Amino acid sequence: MISEGHQVKLELETVERIAALARLGLSQDEMERMREQLSVVLDHISMLEEVPTEDIPPTAQVIELQNIMRDDVVEPSLSQEQVLLNAPRSEDGFIKVKAVLDAS
Amino acid sequence: MIKVLTALGLVDARRLLDNREISAAELTDAHLNWIDEIDEQVKAFITPMHEQARGMAADADRAIAAGEASPMTGIPVALKDIFCTVDAPTSAASEILKGYRSPMDATVVERLRAARAVFVGKTNTDEFAMGSSTENSAFFTTHNPWDLERVPGGSSGGSSAAVAANEAMVSLGSDTGGSIRQPAGFCGVVGMKPTYGRVSRFGLIAFASSLDQIGPFSRCVEDSAMTLQAIAGHDRRDATSAPVEVPDYLEELRAGVKGLRVGIAEEFSSVEGMEPGVKEACEAAYAMFSELGAELVPVQLPNAKYALPTYYITAPAEASANLARFDGVKYGLNIESDTLLDTYLRTRGEGFGPEVKRRIMLGTYALASGYYDAYYVKAQKVRTLIKRDFDRAFEGVDVILAPTSPTVAFKIGARVDDPLQMYLSDIFTIPANMAGLPGISIPCGFSEGLPVSLQIMGPAFGESVIFRAAHAYEQATTWHKERPALLRERADTTV
Structure with missing residues (x-):
């Protein structure tokens, strides 16, 4: 399932697709290096295949907490000024980004 | 008693401060001056906080004079630069948090601030706590005080080196797969990773939210217990912090280990690449527990060997x-570009x-449709x-012993390409994170002149029994009293 044969070897196209999903701008050199290094790690990870887990539930959390509820009461939070303090670009109390919709 | 101020532990410092034999200002200045002198070599700090520290020390002295001291009042503390602070930059050792x-x-910072502890600076870490050596810091590598050519471990290597080099009395780090215990082990100090949920993660820049936990570094077990006491407990701002009462960690600290059932796991006795010096020191430590009256019990952890691959899916x-x-x-x-998408790609790239x-790539891969x-x-x-x-x-033992790491501190550069x-x-620290369990690392010997450390793991919320076992071993040995040669030739204010 995870590996076919003995060695996991990622396709360059897979690396490119994952980088796009992760919104990481990588150079061609980085893509190549990533392909090598991730293949080694994935190869190590593939040892999990030998563990039988058919009837085992996946862990959702490690300590046995029940849902924790509290009253939904409005309380003071960060001010608009504090929130925008670190924004690289802001205007009139808004964070400013490039247009995502075509103007035409 | 003659003692160098920067070598004091919490108990002695507390007594001297409360008796007004020293002031928090003097204690703080001794640490800041020593940081000025030594940190050029150790490079533990990303942001020293001299000015803030002096202000906090003055506040601490006023609180002591008013009879309002708490156990942490006036105590010089270093913070891993992954905890949010209002009065100093927070970088996670990454270029992406520039400015x-x-x-x-963070809640831990708030609690220590309320206790009038003194923050001497923010320490180096691997970028976003991802690493085992501090070599992944975007800024510089921290050096191991025992041998400046070696790594201090990581990711909390700045916090462990700062305490080992007497630049802070105690410090805080975070542990996702060993990032407190492994650097504590490499630097020969005490490092405690509490149970998942024991300490609030609010204001800790998140790495892997189901694994991250905050804990203290110190030079003895009692200081570790006192520091955890100050930061542990439920916090409504962290939904995963446990509403479980925090016991008095000092109460059974001195109860000894007679009759304690101590588990030894075959799975932790040998792994590929384990150094003989580490194995010997740890086995001698197990024997010491037996000598002290504990009962050694073999335990089986057949799936522990899968913890590392499991971690390298879950954490990324x-x-x-x-x-x-x-x-x-x-x-x-x-990095502003022509489109929003390009801005994302370039800024993150x-x-x-x-x-x-x-790790982002590995994690995205593991979560991608089809995988x-x-x-x-x-x-x-x-x-x-x-x-x-x-x-x-x-069910059958009170604690489990293991080495902290299979090797002593390695040379800077030795593993960066692999x-x-x-x-x-x-490999020995990750299992506790996967199971959410507490674990401590304490010095248990030397190999090639470098510290070797023992790990003691306990059941969920079993920090008290861990401290008790660790303290008993520490009191029966002298490993924790050995200090790096770097510290031997100095003379500062003594009391």
Whole structure:
């Protein structure tokens, strides 16, 4: 399932697709290096295949907490000024980004 | 008694402060002056906080004079630069948080501030706590005080080196796969990772949210217990912090280990690449527990060997989601491009370092459609098996012993090009994170002149029995009293 044969070897196209999903701008050199290094790690990870887990539930959390509820009461939070303090670009109390919709 | 101020432990410092034999200002200045002198070599700090520290020391002295001292009042503390602080930059050792100023304090910072502790600075770490050596810091590598050519361990290597080099009395770090215990082990200090949920993670820059936990570094077990006491407990701002009462960690500290059932796992006795010096020192430590009256009991943890591959799916998967927030829009680095998508790509491509990118890629891969069941779900199932092993083992024993790391501190540069070798240095610490369990690392010997450390793991919320076992061993040995040669030739204010 995870590996076919003995060695996991990622396709360059897979690396490119994952980088796009992760919104990481990588150079061609980085893509190549990533392909090598991730293949080694994935190869190590593939040892999990030998563990039988058919009837085992996946862990959702490690300590046995029940849902924790509290009253939904409005309380003071960060001010608009504090929130925008670190924004690289802001205007009139808004964070400013490039247009995502075509103007035409 | 003649003692160098920077070599004091919490108990002595507390007594001297409360008796007004020294002031918090004097104690703070001794540490700041020593940082000025030594940190050029150790490089533990990203941001020293001299000015803030002097102000906090003055506040501490006023509180002491008014009879309002708490155990941490006036105590010089270093903070891993992954905890948000209002009065100093927070970088996570990453270029992508360039210029970031947090609008709030992390809960642990807030609690120590309320106790009038003194923050001497923010310490180096691997970028976003991803690494085992501090070599992944975007800024510089911290040096091990025992041998400046070696790494201090990581990711909390700045916090462990600062305490080992007497630059702070105690410090805080975070541990996702060993990032407190492994650097404590490499630097010969005490490092405690509490139970998942014991300490609030609010204001800790998230790496892997189901694994991250905050804990203290110190030079003895009692100081570790006192520091954890100050930061532990439920916090409504962290929904995963446990509403479980915090016991008095000093109450049974001196109860000894007579009759204690101490588990030894075959699975931790030999792994590939384990150094003989580490194995010998740890086995001698197990024997010491027996000599002190504990009963050594073999335990089986057959799935522990899967903890490392399970971790390298779980942690990167969670990291890839957590680090999505660094997009050049809300804070930090922004490389403005023609489109919003290009702004994301360039900001993240240039702002993150190589290891962070590797883990984001690995995590995105493990969560991607078509791989999710084979990787992520599989890992969470194996995680259940790892946890069940520990649950079963703790039905028969009070604590489990293991080495902290299979090797002593390695040379700077030795593992940077081999991620898998780097990952293997956490092979003994990762199982506790996968199961959410507490563990401490304490000095237990030397190999090649470098510290070797013993790890003591306990059941969930079993910090008290861990401290008790660790303290008994520490009192019966002198390893924790050995100090790096770097510290021997100095003379500062003595009392």
